Amino acid sequence: MHALSSLPSPWWFAALLPPALWPWRGRALLLALLLGTLLTDWHAQRRLDARWPESAYNEERWLRGTIASLPERADEPAGEDGAPRRTWRFAFVPEPDEDLPSRIRVSWYRTDAVPAGGQCWRLKLRLRAPHGSLNPGGFDYEAWLFRQHLGATATVREAEPCAATGAWPVLRLRQAWSDRVDAILGARPGAALLKALTIGATAELGDADWDAFRLTGTTHLIAISGFNLALVSGFAYFVLRWAWALSAWLCLRVPAQRAALFGSAGVAAVYALLAGFEPPVARALFMLLVLVAAAALYRFTQPSRGLALAWLAIVAADPCAVLAPGLWLSFAAVGAIFYLVVGRWRPEPAWRAAVRVQLFLSFVLAPLTLFYFHGLAWAAPFINLLAVPLFALLTPALLLVALAGSLSPALAGAWLPPTATLLEWVLAALQALAAHWPMAWLPSAPPLAALALALLGSLLLFAPAGLPLRPLGALCLLPLLWPPQQAVRGGLELQVLDVGQGLSVLVRTARHSLLFDAGPAYEDGFDAGASVVAPYVLTRGLRGVDLLVLSHGDRDHAGGVPALRRLLRPMREIGTERGEPCRDGERWEWDGVRFALLHPPAAADADDARADNDRSCVLKIDGPFSLLLPGDIERRAEVRLLDAHPAALRADVLLAPHHGSRSSSSPAFVAAVGAREVIFASGWHNRFGHPRAEVVRRYLDCGARLSMSGEAGAITIFGEAGALRVERWRERAAHYWNAPAAAQPYWRTAGEALPAQPCGG
Structure with missing residues (x-):
């Protein structure tokens, strides 16, 4: 149901109700499916109705x-x-x-x-x-x-x-602890990590910190979730069991195991509240409570039933939880542990069992990691063999420090500085591993079939000894190493990605790929290179790109360059500070498609009075159709192009200069290009008002069809049977929670309201 573009009508449920009530063998399954779908529809519709219009x-x-x-x-x-x-x-x-x-x-x-x-x-x-x-x-x-x-x-x-x-007493308590840590430690890296591990406040961890966690496969140890909750609960269980057993009077009334079981569940609930009761923590707590209840009722002989009941409780409370990667990763991890350790007749030494569990978790979670995060930290199994025991000791100790520091300012002043120093040592070690481990992150986005086959292979490899099909597990993993590339339609394909107010374009020929600009990156954490551009390239089956062309250095075009270098490793760069300069006159050909740089002139001086926008790199591509990518050039550069390359400007597809600003797209330039398709790479309701109404009117007067990436989502253009095909992702693949593509967008309405003029007038 979550794959639908709109929620189903209640009439569908009414039509399915009679067969679900009719006495036949499959009615229970159909009724459960109908009730689940109806519950999901009700929850989703309530959230949609509560949105601001x-x-x-x-x-x-x-x-x-x-x-x-x-x-x-x-x-x-x-x-x-x-x-x-x-x-x-x-x-x-x-x-x-x-x-x-x-x-x-x-x-x-x-x-x-x-x-x-x-x-x-x-x-x-x-x-x-x-x-x-x-x-x-x-x-x-x-x-x-x-x-x-x-x-x-x-x-x-x-x-x-x-x-x-x-x-909001719990939130105030969390805020008080955060304020106390800030007052004593200031802006130290150890302070940010301390708050992350005790109250789930991860906002102060920087991009470099998260990169270190990602490259070492230790993110699950930092972001409070099922692992941290299990650590705290397990520590509380053993402490309570030991303390309870000291009193014979208590043991005669309640066995130490049961007292410790319920006590550890209570400690886990308190920790979940202090961590903000965010969805990953809440899901882990629900799972833990269900498993505790199963153990308390002596029904833990079949853990799969307890796990299924936990899933049912979570999904019934919030059917939209299945959209979160954390739910699948958490249940897959717990299910994998049960699969590996429950019912094995031959016990193993603890160290060997721990190694087997860690290796199996790395194998079985790899397909989910690749699906959700488009890459894999291959060193994670080895690093986690040391990191998991370390954090198993650190997490309960940090909570004890937080408890003592909250109750006594004197203890906080004495204990927090050495604690922060210890955490900074741990962070420095992870950063060093991330920096020096060769090829720590393997970017990839294999197709769903390959991921499902790899999951089956992981289960076979770690199946009980004696299963004749075990060796086939290794073969099932091979498709992950060579993901198939998606074929280029028509010999030339253009994708203008929706990166907000910025630009990134992927151009593909039969055997080559080019990225024109890298999208924006901002201090608040949004990096289009990492969150939009690289995932898209990887989902095409590409491991990297042949050429990165940067039009100019403005943040909305160049911000994502570091992320693209890290994740896609371009073989060649033009226009970047590390690459070759962009100069008029350079030409090359890929698979029968011709590329030419038209601007800036080779004699341009970087220190002249020309605006940065007017030094933008302009790329012309001629193949099954022609397209012009002019970056952020303004009228001065347009005049120069009209003088130097009047014939070369003609193109079927034009990326409107400077996002459709009034300082570009002069009437003469618009008429000279004569594009059939014009794309504005502009953010939805951006603060600059791009594209400007007069510019929209100008292109309409010349008969162009217009699209805006911020309204349409990613835009793909290719030639088919001699005609241009345009696909807009919001129209093609939006889900019911996505804002629908407007029949008459606000930016087009504003342009159509202006009086028409002759093309080029």
């Missing part, structure tokens, strides 16, 4: 409510008065109002205020409907908002603190 985009309203999460901070340059200014992001819960979403994702830019979790604020918010970039294989921001029950995004225009309500 697109028709009220940018409407401003005063709202009183509570900050319902630990605010995420990003430091900004100091203001004129020298005071620190920061950007904050947090979940905001307004006071109940039937016209408002129950939770809003708020961004508060460049402020000297210090919001805190649990505080009451009266905010003037500029509200927006959920909308994000949409690309094959890329991060779906709208899906993330949907899973987090966030019905709108907003920016703060004005703010007034209001009296505290006394609610």
Whole structure:
């Protein structure tokens, strides 16, 4: 159901109800399927109904409510008065109002205020409907908002603190611990890691930290989830069992094992609350409680039933939880452990069992990791053999430090500095491993069939001894090493990716690939190179690209370059600080398709008065159809191109210069190109107003068909049977939680409202 573009009508359920009630062998299964689908539809529709409407985009309203999460901070340059200014992001819960979403994702830019979790604020918010970039294989921001029950995004225009309500006690406790750590440790790396491992506050960990965790396969140890919960619960079990057994009176009334079992479940519940009860933690707690209940009722002889019951409890409470990668990874890990250790008649030494479990987890989780994250840390099994025992000791110890530090400021002052130093040693070790381990990350996105075959192969390889098919498991893993490339349709294929207000274009011929620009990257963590461009390239079956052409150095075009170098390793670069300069006159040919650089001129001086935009690299491609990629050139560069290359400008497809700004796309340039398809690489409702209405009108007057990446999602163009085919990803593959493609987009309506003019006039 989650694969549908829209939720099914209630009439479908009414049509399926009679066969589900009729007495036949499969009615129980059909009835369960019908009830599950109906529950999912009800949950999903409630969330969609609670969203802020697109028709009220940018409407401003005063709202009183509570900050319902630990605010995420990003430091900004100091203001004129020298005071620190920061950007904050947090979940905001307004006071109940039937016209408002129950939770809003708020961004508060460049402020000297210090919001805190649990505080009451009266905010003037500029509200927006959920909308994000949409690309094959890329991060779906709208899906993330949907899973987090966030019905709108907003920016703060004005703010007034209001009296505290006394609610949200757990959040206030978490905020108090965060404030105490900041007061004692400041901005040390150890402080960020300490808060991540004790209260689940990971926002202060930097990109370099997450890269180290990703490359070493230790992310699951840092982001609080099932592993951390199991560690704390297991530690509590053994401590409580030992302490309970010291009293014969207590043991006569409740066996030590049962007392420790229930006590450890209670400790895990408290830890989950302190970690923010985020969805991964809540799912892990539900799973743990179900398994504890099964053990307490002496029904643990079949762990698979307990695991199935935990799945049922989680999915019944939130059917949309199946959209989260963490749910599948958590259950796959627990199921893998059961598969490997339960029912084996020959016991193993503990160290050997631990090695087998770690290796098997790495094998069985590899297909899911490749599916969700488009890559694999091949060193993870070896590093985790040391990291898992280390964090098994660290996590309970850190919680004891947090408990003591929360109760006594003196103990906090004495214990937190050495604790932070220890964590910094651990972080430095992981960073060193990530930096020096050869080819630590293997980027790849094999097709679903190859992943399913690899999962089967993992189960065969670690099956009980004596199974005759075990050697076939190794063969099942081979397709992961050589993922098939998707064929290029028509000999030349162009993909304009939806990277927001920025640009990245993939051009493919039969055996070669070129990336034109890398998309934006910002301090708040969004990197289009890592989250959009690289995943898309990998899902095409490519391990890298032959050539990266950078039009110019503006952040919205060049921000993703470091991520692309790390993940795709371009064989050659043009226009980057490490690559060759982009100069008029260079030409090459791939698979019968001709490429030519038309601008800037070879004699251009980088220090002249020419604007950076007008030094953009301009690429012309001629094959089954022709296309022109002009970067961010403005009118001065357009005049130069009209003088130097009047015939070469003619193209079937044009990427509108400078996102459709009024400083480009002059009437003479638009007429000279004469494009049939024009694409605006602009963000949805971007703050620059691109594409400008007069520019849209100009292209319409010349008979071009128009598309905008921010509205259409990724746009693919190829030639077929002598005609140009255009595919817009939001029209083709959007899910029901994605904003639908507008029949008459706002940017086109604005252009059509202007009076028509002769083409080139």
